[in-house]
Amino acid sequence: MHSPLPAAAVADGHDIANKRRLFFICVLAIVTTSMSFVLRSSIAQDIQTTLFDPIDPLRSASMVGSALGVAFLGFAITVAVGSPLIDAVGMRTVLLLCGGVFVAGTGLTIFADQLASGAGVYRMVWLGMLLSGIGWGSSEAVINPLTTTLYPDDKTHKLNVLHAWWPGGIIIGGLAGLAIGAMNLDWRVKFAVVLVPAVMLIFLLLTSGRFPKTERAAAGIPASEMFKACLSGAFLLWFLAMFLTSAAELAPGQWVDMALTRTVGISGIWLLVYVSGLMFVMRHFAGTMVHKLSSVGLLWVSCLLAAIGLVALSVANSPLMGILAATIWGTGVCYMWPTMLAVASERFPRSGALGMGLIGTAGSLSTYFVLPEMGKIFDRAKIEAAGGEAAFSSLSGDALNAVLAQASTASFRIVAVMPAVLLIVFGLVWLNDRRKGGFKPERL
Numbered sequence: 001m002h003s004p005l006p007a008a009a010v011a012d013g014h015d016i017a018n019k020r021r022l023f024f025i026c027v028l029a030i031v032t033t034s035m036s037f038v039l040r041s042s043i044a045q046d047i048q049t050t051l052f053d054p055i056d057p058l059r060s061a062s063m064v065g066s067a068l069g070v071a072f073l074g075f076a077i078t079v080a081v082g083s084p085l086i087d088a089v090g091m092r093t094v095l096l097l098c099g100g101v102f103v104a105g106t107g108l109t110i111f112a113d114q115l116a117s118g119a120g121v122y123r124m125v126w127l128g129m130l131l132s133g134i135g136w137g138s139s140e141a142v143i144n145p146l147t148t149t150l151y152p153d154d155k156t157h158k159l160n161v162l163h164a165w166w167p168g169g170i171i172i173g174g175l176a177g178l179a180i181g182a183m184n185l186d187w188r189v190k191f192a193v194v195l196v197p198a199v200m201l202i203f204l205l206l207t208s209g210r211f212p213k214t215e216r217a218a219a220g221i222p223a224s225e226m227f228k229a230c231l232s233g234a235f236l237l238w239f240l241a242m243f244l245t246s247a248a249e250l251a252p253g254q255w256v257d258m259a260l261t262r263t264v265g266i267s268g269i270w271l272l273v274y275v276s277g278l279m280f281v282m283r284h285f286a287g288t289m290v291h292k293l294s295s296v297g298l299l300w301v302s303c304l305l306a307a308i309g310l311v312a313l314s315v316a317n318s319p320l321m322g323i324l325a326a327t328i329w330g331t332g333v334c335y336m337w338p339t340m341l342a343v344a345s346e347r348f349p350r351s352g353a354l355g356m357g358l359i360g361t362a363g364s365l366s367t368y369f370v371l372p373e374m375g376k377i378f379d380r381a382k383i384e385a386a387g388g389e390a391a392f393s394s395l396s397g398d399a400l401n402a403v404l405a406q407a408s409t410a411s412f413r414i415v416a417v418m419p420a421v422l423l424i425v426f427g428l429v430w431l432n433d434r435r436k437g438g439f440k441p442e443r444l
Helices: 007-012 019-052 057-089 091-110 119-150 155-182 187-206 223-230 233-264 268-293 295-315 319-333 336-347 349-386 389-393 397-415 417-435
Strands: none
Touching (some): 019 091, 019 155, 057 223, 091 187, 119 336, 119 349, 155 268, 223 349, 233 397, 233 417, 268 295, 295 336, 397 417
């Protein structure tokens, strides 16, 4: 009986599609998800004013937060369920699901008020966002284990390069949204841009060769070992840590346009595009940063800057202050998501695709809970600032904008606590690694 080929040999073998083509498919999948992410943020205020205010003006921000947040629930469920199945179902099949549900979810959101009326409009938007989250989860379930299978000796760097295209897609989608807005076209046209990369992804998948097995499956490690590794206490620590790192990055990213536009004097989406540019460049240098600090050291520095940046965003009241605060926050959250995935693969390689998927699930579940809370904080703050529900309902013009600007600051300040907590956790792990002479990733 022949022993299983190592993952590197499988990735380089002649019986699968070219590495670069497979990696490009991973890049296109993450671009699709990030364009959907930024355009959801960009149309949040349009959805509130055109669809939700006519239904329930006092709680419309909470409705927006709930609708945006359910995408993260769809992501969490799909990654958790799909990750351990990708070897059985096939990576191509899961990515085809990704492209298909992005098309369906985008369509439901665009045509929500034509497909339903009254409260049904909210449910239609909610369902559309849920499908977008399922598309995102389908992408994440595949692209991370596929990348580590293709590049087993360079996981942290290649995952950061792959996830550099998350902000890359945000730049593409953000600029496209701004251009469409400048032409005074409807928000539905803006959100329809997501359909372009989704359809391209489907076409490439239908015309590509075979996909490899994951690193864990190629090494012949049974699924029982994968589940066992994910139940260890050490893995659960990283799972919980991902709740807090993700809350510092993705929740503020979805809220930035709606909340900060009123406080800093420029469109919040410009801040998001600017931060995304920083992240796109910096993630290509992750290998250098890890070499100098280690993966855990990099995460500690990231949490420090993220906490400071979120506090700064909560008090920013001018374009210059907004840019400075966004720079600190963006530098902090830059490496968080891909480095957390790399840590899971390096420290727990037997956890396989399930381990990486559960880390992603933790991140999305965090945002699912945090986004509606940001909306509730915003709603409570605006009513309090106005002097009650009746007073708020009577506001308009500059008076209304002043109250909404005051409410915007509260929602960012509370999130800053989350990365601050991790300074203790990552600090202890970093010191323990240094005490042992440094951490050495395990190879299967």
